[in-house]
Amino acid sequence: MDFSLSKTETLFLQMIREFADKEVKPLAAEVDEEERFPVETVEKMAKLGIMGIPVPVEYGGAGGNNVLYSMAVEELSAACATTGVIVSAHTSLCAAPILEFGNKEQKAKYLPKLASGEWLGAFGLTEPNAGTDASSQQTIAVEDGDNYILNGSKIFITNAEYGHVYIIFAMTDKSKGVKGISAFIVEKDFPGFSVGKKEKKMGIRGSATCELIMENCVVPKANLLGKISEGFSIAMKTLDGGRIGIAAQALGIAQGAINETVKYVKERKQFGKPISAFQNTQFQLADMQTRVVASRLLVRQAAFKKDKGQNYSTEAAMAKLYAAETAMEVTNKAIQMHGGYGYTREYPVERMFRDAKITEIYEGTSEVQRMVISSALLK
Amino acid sequence: MKIVVCIKQVPDTTEIKINPTTGTLIRDGVPSIINPDDKAGLELALSIKDKFNAHITVITMGPAQAEDVLREAYAMGVDRAILLTDRKFAGADTLATSHALAGALRRLEFDLLITGRQAIDGDTAQVGPQIAEHLDLPQVSYLEHLDFDGKNTFTVKRRVEDGYEMLQVDGPCVVTVLSGAYKPRYMTVSGIVGAYEKEVEFWGFEQIDVVESKLGLKGSPTRVHKAFSRGVKAPGELYEVDTNEAAGIIISKLKEKFII
Ligand SMILES: Cc1cc2nc3c(=O)[nH]c(=O)nc-3n(C[C@H](O)[C@H](O)[C@H](O)COP(=O)(O)OP(=O)(O)OC[C@H]3O[C@@H](n4cnc5c(N)ncnc54)[C@H](O)[C@@H]3O)c2cc1C
Numbered sequence: 038m039d040f041s042l043s044k045t046e047t048l049f050l051q052m053i054r055e056f057a058d059k060e061v062k063p064l065a066a067e068v069d070e071e072e073r074f075p076v077e078t079v080e081k082m083a084k085l086g087i088m089g090i091p092v093p094v095e096y097g098g099a100g101g102n103n104v105l106y107s108m109a110v111e112e113l114s115a116a117c118a119t120t121g122v123i124v125s126a127h128t129s130l131c132a133a134p135i136l137e138f139g140n141k142e143q144k145a146k147y148l149p150k151l152a153s154g155e156w157l158g159a160f161g162l163t164e165p166n167a168g169t170d171a172s173s174q175q176t177i178a179v180e181d182g183d184n185y186i187l188n189g190s191k192i193f194i195t196n197a198e199y200g201h202v203y204i205i206f207a208m209t210d211k212s213k214g215v216k217g218i219s220a221f222i223v224e225k226d227f228p229g230f231s232v233g234k235k236e237k238k239m240g241i242r243g244s245a246t247c248e249l250i251m252e253n254c255v256v257p258k259a260n261l262l263g264k265i266s267e268g269f270s271i272a273m274k275t276l277d278g279g280r281i282g283i284a285a286q287a288l289g290i291a292q293g294a295i296n297e298t299v300k301y302v303k304e305r306k307q308f309g310k311p312i313s314a315f316q317n318t319q320f321q322l323a324d325m326q327t328r329v330v331a332s333r334l335l336v337r338q339a340a341f342k343k344d345k346g347q348n349y350s351t352e353a354a355m356a357k358l359y360a361a362e363t364a365m366e367v368t369n370k371a372i373q374m375h376g377g378y379g380y381t382r383e384y385p386v387e388r389m390f391r392d393a394k395i396t397e398i399y400e401g402t403s404e405v406q407r408m409v410i411s412s413a414l415l416k
Numbered sequence: 417m418k419i420v421v422c423i424k425q426v427p428d429t430t431e432i433k434i435n436p437t438t439g440t441l442i443r444d445g446v447p448s449i450i451n452p453d454d455k456a457g458l459e460l461a462l463s464i465k466d467k468f469n470a471h472i473t474v475i476t477m478g479p480a481q482a483e484d485v486l487r488e489a490y491a492m493g494v495d496r497a498i499l500l501t502d503r504k505f506a507g508a509d510t511l512a513t514s515h516a517l518a519g520a521l522r523r524l525e526f527d528l529l530i531t532g533r534q535a536i537d538g539d540t541a542q543v544g545p546q547i548a549e550h551l552d553l554p555q556v557s558y559l560e561h562l563d564f565d566g567k568n569t570f571t572v573k574r575r576v577e578d579g580y581e582m583l584q585v586d587g588p589c590v591v592t593v594l595s596g597a598y599k600p601r602y603m604t605v606s607g608i609v610g611a612y613e614k615e616v617e618f619w620g621f622e623q624i625d626v627v628e629s630k631l632g633l634k635g636s637p638t639r640v641h642k643a644f645s646r647g648v649k650a651p652g653e654l655y656e657v658d659t660n661e662a663a664g665i666i667i668s669k670l671k672e673k674f675i676i
Contacts, residue, residue: 044484044487044612045608045609045611045612048484048487048488048491048603048608048611049605049608051488051603052491052602052603052605052608055602056602084604085602085603085604085605086604086605086606086607087605089605090605094606098606099604099605099606099609100606100609100610101605101606101608101609105605105609
C-alpha cells in the first residue's frame with residue numbers, strides 16, 4: 038500500500054493549486070454575489086485541458102485519470118465551489134457516460150468537443166416528480182422514423198444555460214417502468230429543445246441551475262446512448278462516478294474553510310492573545326482537519342478503484358456521504374471560530390457554509406448514499 | 417528555428433537561510449521551483465514556438481533532483497530536456513558553471529539562447545553573460561521584450577537604469593530575461609500526464625566540450641569569505657488612522673529623518 042503522491046500527481050497539484058489561487062479564488066465572491074456563471078474561467082480551464090482530464094488522448098482529452106480529476110475538483114472547490122461543480126457535472130455526468138456507454142461514432146463526435154471545453158456538458162435526470170425516485174420519469178420518447186420525439190421537462194439541471202450537450206433520460210416504454218427508461222444525447226440546437234427558468238439558490242450561485250423543456254424535441258436515433266431500455270442503469274452508473282466529483286467538491290469546500298480559519302485565528306486577538314491560543318480553537322481545528330483527511334482518503338480510494346476498473350460504487354457513496362457531512366460540519370465550525378465576522382460576506386466562510394449544503398443533496402441525497410452503502414452490506 | 421533555454425532549480429524562498437558555520441544555503445524542507453527569471457525566459461521561448469513553430473531545448477546543470485524542473489518545462493511545452501550532472505561539476509561558482517553550460521551548448525545548435533537575468537539563490541546575474549563570452553556570441557541582457565521577424569533578426573527592448581534601449585540583433589545570440597517580462601503559462605494537464613514519459617538526457621563531462629580544469633571547485637576562483645543573515649529590522653510603528661492623517665504622519669517622519 039502506498040499513500041504517497043506520484044511525481045505526476047505532485048506536478049498536477051502544483052499546477053491546479055496555482056491556477057485555483059490565481060484565476061479562480063479572486064472571482065469567487067463576485068461569482069456568488071452576482072450569481073454569475075464564470076465563463077472566462079471555463080475558457081481558461083479549457084485551454085489547459087481541465088475540462089477533459091480523464092478523457093483519453095485519442096478523444097482529445099488530457100489522458101489523465103480519476104485521481105487527477107478528483108484532485109482538480111477538490112482544489113477548484115477550495116477556491117470556488119461553483120467552479121468545482123461546473124467541471125464535475127461536465128466531466129462526470131456528460132463526458133463520462135459518452136465515454137463509457139457511447140458507440141464509436143458518438144465518442145468521435147462528442148468527446149473531442151467536450152474534452153477540449155469547446156462544448157459544455159450537462160445531465161438531465163431529475164424531474165418535478167422524479168427526484169430521489171428517479172425511476173418515475175415522466176418525460177416520454179416515441180419512435181418516429183429515424184428519430185425519437187421527446188416530450189417532458191427536467192428541473193435543477195447544472196450547467197443547463199451554458200450547455201451544448203445534455204444526457205437526457207426518458208421513458209421509451211412506460212409499461213416496463215424502470216426497465217423502460219432510455220438515455221439520449223441531446224444537443225441544445227435540436228428542434229423542440231429549450232432551457233427554462235433559472236433557479237435562485239442558497240449556494241453554488243454561479244452555477245446555472247435551470248429547467249430543460251422538450252416539446253416535440255427531435256432526437257436522431259443515432260443519439261440513443263447505450264441500448265434501448267438501458268437508461269436507468271446508465272443513470273445509476275453515471276451517478277456512481279459523479280459522486281466522486283461531488284465528494285471532491287465537498288472535500289475542497291471543507292479544506293478551503295479550514296485554510297481560511299487557520300489564517301483568521303492566528304490574526305484575531307481576544308483577551309490579549311490570538312484566539313488560536315485557546316485550546317478550544319486548537320481542538321476544534323484538529324477534529325476538522327482529521328475529518329477532512331479521512332474524507333480525502335475515501336475520495337482517493339474511490340477514484341483509484343474506478344481507475345483500476347474495480348467496482349467502486351459503495352466507496353463512491355461513502356466518500357460522498359462522509360465528505361458532504363464533513364463539509365457541513367467544518368464550515369459550520371469555521372463560521373463559529375470567525376464569530377460575527379464569519380456571518381458576514383467580508384469573509385469567505387459565509388459562502389462556503391452555503392455552498393456546502395448542496396453536497397448533501399445532489400447526485401443522491403445523504404439518505405440515498407446510506408441506502409447504497411447499507412444495501413451492499415446487507416445483501 | 418531552434419531555441420535553447422537555460423533554467424535553474426532554486427529554493428522557493430525570499431528568505432534564504434544560511435548555515436552560519438559553512439556559509440552555504442540550507443535547502444532542506446524548502447520546496448524547489450524554476451528560477452523566476454528563467455521561467456519568464458521559458459515563456460518567451462514558448463511564445464515564439466506558438467507563432468513560428470520553434471523547437472525548444474531546456475538545459476539545466478544541477479544534482480539529479482533538478483530533473484523535476486525539466487519535467488515541469490516539458491509540461492509547459494518544450495521539446496527536449498538535458499540535465500548536466502557530473503561529480504566533476506560540483507562546487508562550481510558562476511565561472512565554472514558557465515564553462516560547463518557553454519561546453520554543453522557547443523554540442524547543440526541554436527538560433528537563440530535564453531537565460532534568466534539572475535537566479536534568486538545567488539543574485540549574481542553573471543552566468544548568462546559569461547556563456548555568451550565563452551561562445552563568442554552577441555548578447556543582450558535585461559531583456560524586457562523581444563520581437564522576432566520570423567527569419568533571423570530579433571528586436572529587443574532592454575531595461576537600463578533610467579529607461580530602456582531598443583536593439584536589433586541577429587541569431588545566434590544570447591538574451592537574459594527579466595522575470596516581469598513574460599508571465600509564464602500554466603502547465604497543461606496533458607503536458608503533465610506526458611511529462612514523466614518523455615526522455616530527460618543526462619549529460620556528464622564526457623558529453624560536453626570543455627577542458628576539465630575549468631569545471632567544478634577547481635575551476636572556481638570565487639571564495640566565499642563570509643555569509644551572514646541580515647539583522648532583523650526594528651518592528652516599525654503602526655498607526656490606524658485615516659488616509660489624510662496617515663499622509664501627514666509619513667511626511668513629518670520623512671522630514672524628521674531629513675529624507676525630504
Ligand atoms: C443545485 C442543484 C443542482 C442539481 N443538478 C442536477 C443535475 O445536473 N441533473 C439532475 O438530474 N439533477 C440535478 N439536481 C437534482 C438533485 O439530484 C435532486 O434534487 C436530488 O436527487 C433530490 O431530489 P428531490 O429534490 O426531488 O428531493 P426528494 O426526492 O423529494 O427528497 C426529499 C427528501 O426525502 C428524502 N427521501 C426521498 N426518498 C426517500 C426514501 N426512500 N427513504 C428515505 N428518504 C427519502 C430525501 O433524501 C430528501 O431528504 C440538482 C439539484 C440542485 C438543488
